[in-house]
Amino acid sequence: MSVDMRTYLAHVELANPITTAAGCAASGAELSQFFDLARLGAVVTRSITMAPRAGRPTPRMAETPSGMLNAVGLQGPGVEVFLEGELPRLVERGARAVVSIAGGSVAEYTALARRLADAPGVAAIEVNLSCPNVEDLGRVFARDPAASAEVIASVRATMRYDVPVVAKLAPDVADIVAVARACIDGGADALAMINTPLGMSIDVDTMRPALAAGTGGLSGPAIRPLAVRCLWQVHAALPGVPIVGMGGVMTGRDALELILAGACAVSVGTALFHDPYACLRILRELEDLLKERGFERLADAVGLAHRPPGAGPRHRIDLEESSL
Amino acid sequence: MSVDMRTYLAHVELANPITTAAGCAASGAELSQFFDLARLGAVVTRSITMAPRAGRPTPRMAETPSGMLNAVGLQGPGVEVFLEGELPRLVERGARAVVSIAGGSVAEYTALARRLADAPGVAAIEVNLSCPNVEDLGRVFARDPAASAEVIASVRATMRYDVPVVAKLAPDVADIVAVARACIDGGADALAMINTPLGMSIDVDTMRPALAAGTGGLSGPAIRPLAVRCLWQVHAALPGVPIVGMGGVMTGRDALELILAGACAVSVGTALFHDPYACLRILRELEDLLKERGFERLADAVGLAHRPPGAGPRHRIDLEESSL
Amino acid sequence: MQVTGTVLTTRRVDAYHALTVVAPGIAERFRPGHFVSVAIGGPHTSMPTRRAFSVHDVKPDYGGTVELVFAVRGRGTAWLAERKARDTLDLVGPLGRPFPVPRDPCACVLVGGEYGSASLFALADTLQQRGCRVDFVLGAASADRVFGALRARRMGETTTLTTEDGSLGLRGRVTDVLPAVIADARADVVYACGPMAMLRGVTAVGVEFDIPVQVSVEESMACGYGVCMTCVIPVIGEDGVTRMVRSCVEGPVFRGERVRFEDIGTIPFDALGAPGGRAQEGGAHTRNVS
Amino acid sequence: MQVTGTVLTTRRVDAYHALTVVAPGIAERFRPGHFVSVAIGGPHTSMPTRRAFSVHDVKPDYGGTVELVFAVRGRGTAWLAERKARDTLDLVGPLGRPFPVPRDPCACVLVGGEYGSASLFALADTLQQRGCRVDFVLGAASADRVFGALRARRMGETTTLTTEDGSLGLRGRVTDVLPAVIADARADVVYACGPMAMLRGVTAVGVEFDIPVQVSVEESMACGYGVCMTCVIPVIGEDGVTRMVRSCVEGPVFRGERVRFEDIGTIPFDALGAPGGRAQEGGAHTRNVS
Numbered sequence A, B: 001m002s003v004d005m006r007t008y009l010a011h012v013e014l015a016n017p018i019t020t021a022a023g024c025a026a027s028g029a030e031l032s033q034f035f036d037l038a039r040l041g042a043v044v045t046r047s048i049t050m051a052p053r054a055g056r057p058t059p060r061m062a063e064t065p066s067g068m069l070n071a072v073g074l075q076g077p078g079v080e081v082f083l084e085g086e087l088p089r090l091v092e093r094g095a096r097a098v099v100s101i102a103g104g105s106v107a108e109y110t111a112l113a114r115r116l117a118d119a120p121g122v123a124a125i126e127v128n129l130s131c132p133n134v135e136d137l138g139r140v141f142a143r144d145p146a147a148s149a150e151v152i153a154s155v156r157a158t159m160r161y162d163v164p165v166v167a168k169l170a171p172d173v174a175d176i177v178a179v180a181r182a183c184i185d186g187g188a189d190a191l192a193m194i195n196t197p198l199g200m201s202i203d204v205d206t207m208r209p210a211l212a213a214g215t216g217g218l219s220g221p222a223i224r225p226l227a228v229r230c231l232w233q234v235h236a237a238l239p240g241v242p243i244v245g246m247g248g249v250m251t252g253r254d255a256l257e258l259i260l261a262g263a264c265a266v267s268v269g270t271a272l273f274h275d276p277y278a279c280l281r282i283l284r285e286l287e288d289l290l291k292e293r294g295f296e297r298l299a300d301a302v303g304l305a306h307r308p309p310g311a312g313p314r315h316r317i318d319l320e321e322s323s324l
Numbered sequence C, D: 001m002q003v004t005g006t007v008l009t010t011r012r013v014d015a016y017h018a019l020t021v022v023a024p025g026i027a028e029r030f031r032p033g034h035f036v037s038v039a040i041g042g043p044h045t046s047m048p049t050r051r052a053f054s055v056h057d058v059k060p061d062y063g064g065t066v067e068l069v070f071a072v073r074g075r076g077t078a079w080l081a082e083r084k085a086r087d088t089l090d091l092v093g094p095l096g097r098p099f100p101v102p103r104d105p106c107a108c109v110l111v112g113g114e115y116g117s118a119s120l121f122a123l124a125d126t127l128q129q130r131g132c133r134v135d136f137v138l139g140a141a142s143a144d145r146v147f148g149a150l151r152a153r154r155m156g157e158t159t160t161l162t163t164e165d166g167s168l169g170l171r172g173r174v175t176d177v178l179p180a181v182i183a184d185a186r187a188d189v190v191y192a193c194g195p196m197a198m199l200r201g202v203t204a205v206g207v208e209f210d211i212p213v214q215v216s217v218e219e220s221m222a223c224g225y226g227v228c229m230t231c232v233i234p235v236i237g238e239d240g241v242t243r244m245v246r247s248c249v250e251g252p253v254f255r256g257e258r259v260r261f262e263d264i265g266t267i268p269f270d271a272l273g274a275p276g277g278r279a280q281e282g283g284a285h286t287r288n289v290s
């Protein structure tokens, strides 16, 4: 008997919980050489901006222990070219397209939402809040609950009512629950976490930063414990909210870890660079693990690690916020 | 010719930059079976509390990719026993003792400073700010610039003027520079970073959190990119402030990376669990690397990666705060 | 001490893997009950913590070898199971407090659960050299997981085997047969190594017979030599005060009656420094940092 | 395609390591200029990104083998240098846009710097099969780092070697001798693989002679198949517009004159979507996200 792998982003049904992570599958065309994109729960696009963007100078990537830093800088074609080419081709291929958007001001996010509002084939909008707010000295939206809420409220008001708005959060904040709550209060239908925390690496031979941009986003297995913690805290505080989990998922076990913490869908980023088939492999492994554990439905595993502990004294969870 | 490895925490000279990290060398007696503690720049003690503490239930540790989670919970004997036994024994052994303190309120930090003010052999005080503030719903001091500054100001006012006060910061804040600046304004003579960001791991077999405490502090190589980034940002903003760097240092190359980012001393934590001799090995490797690069003094390498780039166009550093 | 040893032989023993490693410095200092910790995954590993294993056997070959017996549990033991002869292995040891041995000849029952039996044979050797009588009780879930039955039969005055599924020896647990073995041997002391639940049961039997039980415990460890404070269990001291003590340096061998087995995985409210508890030592303040 | 290949042979070639790996699927699809990416460090590695290597040779043995030639640079290549015969290696390939080959016979100069020469021999083979004349110019810092001199001498109409320290061939750089070689051979096209600075110099020479130069570039890569956007360089398109293009899928082979070598490591102000620049395609808004 197979496991019912369906999951929901608000009212939108996905055939399974595995999606590509924003910015990790380019236009989708590259992956579609390897397999049928319709087999994924969804394809999350790169973050689309109004104008085309050339991104950051190279080197744009550096490897770190069990992780990598990137400073791609949202290189992309801009929303018009996206709407003319990338999006229709995803739809033609039968992919569920979740469109990620990025802006430098509330007005820009809103303008993007307006351009996307009538576009056919947008299953959901993911709002990448890890962008510097040009109206606030470049402070990143995701680090400020009020600014995040403002963006979400405006995008929500602009998008068609039947397209869920997903707020994508970053872990390098003092209180992820506060940001999550602000986004939900602002009208977000779901959350996605985690975006890459800001990291840096210095080449000890050249004695200069390894990335041309200096700092970059840290991704890969190294950050999975941060992702699990953010999912855990937010799911505990907002148990009804659908959350797309991501951060260092390389195997079905990793995906299950995020699901047990509270994710109802799981995005795969860095693993795709290692293995074009990563999403399908992870999906298969996840289904097997659920089967082994006797689950009939994926939905029954979501957040399961939060259930009141059994009799065993091993399992007293004490949720103090300090790491010591 | 050997490299001049001396470094300074404010006016306090350390023979070399390598120290143990707080909480990673128990009482010091364990390591002294392996080598002479006087060979270290300093021994940073576990975080001392007023009363004895039993810590958190077990399991207290879990391995993660290139890292580990711990939830020891500041197990320790309390300040009285520390002053009667551990501290005098460190001093007898010729170790430079940096005493780490932890409290649940400003009053408790202050009381600790008062107890330590007259104790002989305290080279410096490191204030562990990653503790929940019982007067603020358990919100961690280190996540709040004002609360951090208040603790530091009170400890600074209480300690003998000739004992430097080092503020130890955590990376899981929206703006590490703001916290650092608040601590310096509050009177801190130096900074230490990074403490462990809060992480979590779920055992997919038991389907429960791997740690009895649920969440724990993430340490080891996985977090080094976060440490480098925090050091870089704070050294750029406060170039005159001595900073003790730590986070995932396993080799001399790792130590050099932190030094190039701005650390004038480097603490070693998780590496000690793997290798009791880690500090001495790292010191030796670091000295060799400095020699190879033609340095005569460690001090000349501190923050060197910040120097204006050479002619090459590869090295344009653009310090936008987003990770994308 | 830290040693880079060369793997001499590898073999499967039923459900277990056995590795013999050339490690003269460790073999020389070894006493029964000691353990070693092993670095996992090579120089570019993503597994930074060492794994702890009891030493099963030491031999004088090649200046001194140690043998580890282990079950594959997670990623680290899976890696270890793939080692081949001539690979090198980074070991630290010998670690921990070994089994205390009686000064005078006496009757000893040695109880092993699963791979826990592995650490009992070197002990049996020492005890027999001192003129002690040794009886074995070995148990496991199933026949393939009972370790060392043959050797026990060769060495012990008697050997009693139990399996939960009845596939070898008596169906049941070691504690089902232990009282009879103690009575028959007129045992003076019991030594036990195995899962916590078994140690708890064996200790209870010892208390009933009013004879000491030395247990070797297993708690999750990050360092193995006393610096990380992750491996603690609640143990009652000579002064009657319960403290969270490190099983790597104050153990892994403890007097069974002193271990508060039922409270493992908690901080007992009356432990020294327990949250909200009285601070029995030092401390003008009793306010705990939450 | 992804292949788990078995290492057939390993050898040292002066400053380089060469690995032959059984990988039928890749060998079959290979065309000169293709590269492969290799997973590093085994299942529990701390190195999650693949490493890119040109394919030096393919042979039909065992259904098809590929040979990689590489220099030890960092942790990944150090690990690769330790592989032994019978180890397995996870390869993805063939990747990238191969060298375009002329329809009709013509005279080709092949220029290789350091291990860059490795990818030229398969190309030379193809060119010669099509009746092309092939001349080689190979250079490096020192004699031990010139790769393939013997084979070049065997295959090429002429072979000119340069080293910066004069330890082999002429003292100097490939660009010092290239004009004479082009003139003597009456070359119609130049192919080059090596460090960026060399490619830039070779392109300049080609421009001078007004003949096309095909360069194979090397930029830091995380994925190798077009999804991560880390490997971009500024390239001028047919329409005259500079774009940041992916060297893994649109390259690694480019027309040299199209590559803005002097701007590599920057975003040229006039590139499509450059910060503050005009947005030449689409975009009602020109406001960039910082």
Ligand SMILES: Cc1cc2nc3c(=O)[nH]c(=O)nc-3n(C[C@H](O)[C@H](O)[C@H](O)COP(=O)(O)OP(=O)(O)OC[C@H]3O[C@@H](n4cnc5c(N)ncnc54)[C@H](O)[C@@H]3O)c2cc1C
Pocket: B061, B062, B063, C035, C049, C050, C051, C052, C053, C054, C055, C068, C069, C070, C071, C072, C073, C074, C075, C076, C077, C078, C115, C118, C217, C218, C219, C220, C221, C222, C252
């Ligand atoms: C003193 C002592 C002696 C031991 N002797 C043996 C023996 O002879 N044979 C044997 O098969 N096993 C023995 N163990 C248990 C063995 O250490 C664990 O099975 C092993 O660490 C699991 O590692 P893993 O990589 O397979 O699991 P993982 O789950 O990947 O381990 C992750 C981390 O948790 C730690 N850990 C997990 N389980 C345990 C555990 N039960 N005890 C200690 N640390 C743990 C690991 O050391 C590692 O740091 C002993 C443990 C201790 C403390």
Ligand SMILES: Cc1cc2nc3c(=O)[nH]c(=O)nc-3n(C[C@H](O)[C@H](O)[C@H](O)COP(=O)(O)OP(=O)(O)OC[C@H]3O[C@@H](n4cnc5c(N)ncnc54)[C@H](O)[C@@H]3O)c2cc1C
Pocket: A062, A063, D035, D049, D050, D051, D052, D053, D054, D055, D068, D069, D070, D071, D072, D073, D074, D075, D076, D077, D078, D115, D118, D217, D218, D219, D220, D221, D222, D252
């Ligand atoms: C298309 C192409 C073909 C190549 N062919 C060869 C070849 O035939 N022989 C050879 O010796 N080398 C070749 N290289 C360079 C080779 O990929 C790097 O030397 C290697 O990746 C360095 O890895 P490392 O682990 O030693 O260094 P590390 O510094 O540990 O590498 C860290 C990360 O940076 C990336 N990286 C670092 N330097 C480079 C680089 N120069 N190019 C691409 N990625 C890099 C690595 O892939 C890795 O992800 C080629 C590179 C490319 C892009």
Ligand SMILES: Cc1cc2nc3c(=O)[nH]c(=O)nc-3n(C[C@H](O)[C@H](O)[C@H](O)COP(=O)(O)O)c2cc1C
Pocket: A021, A022, A023, A024, A046, A047, A070, A072, A074, A100, A128, A168, A194, A195, A196, A217, A218, A219, A220, A221, A223, A246, A247, A248, A249, A267, A268, A269, A270, A271, B324, D228, D229
């Ligand atoms: C090269 C790269 C590019 C990325 N681009 C984007 C992006 O455009 N928008 C976005 O929201 N997240 C972006 N991310 C973040 C990922 O979507 C994801 O949140 C993060 O990488 C963690 O997942 P992982 O560890 O599986 O990669 C990018 C990550 C990488 C590695």
Ligand SMILES: Cc1cc2nc3c(=O)[nH]c(=O)nc-3n(C[C@H](O)[C@H](O)[C@H](O)COP(=O)(O)O)c2cc1C
Pocket: A324, B021, B022, B023, B024, B046, B047, B070, B072, B074, B100, B128, B168, B194, B195, B196, B217, B218, B219, B220, B221, B223, B246, B247, B248, B249, B267, B268, B269, B270, B271, C228, C229
């Ligand atoms: C087991 C353990 C216990 C720790 N205890 C303390 C502590 O008592 N006080 C403190 O300030 N930091 C404590 N830390 C944090 C370390 O001092 C250090 O900041 C962190 O581990 C990062 O360094 P590393 O990666 O080298 O371990 C502890 C870390 C670990 C792993």
Ligand code: FES
Pocket: C220, C221, C222, C223, C224, C225, C226, C227, C228, C229, C230, C231, C232, C246, C247, C248, C249
């Ligand atoms: S394992 Fe570290 S103190 Fe026991």
Ligand code: FES
Pocket: D220, D221, D222, D223, D224, D225, D226, D227, D228, D229, D230, D231, D232, D246, D247, D248, D249
């Ligand atoms: S290496 Fe990923 S796009 Fe080129």
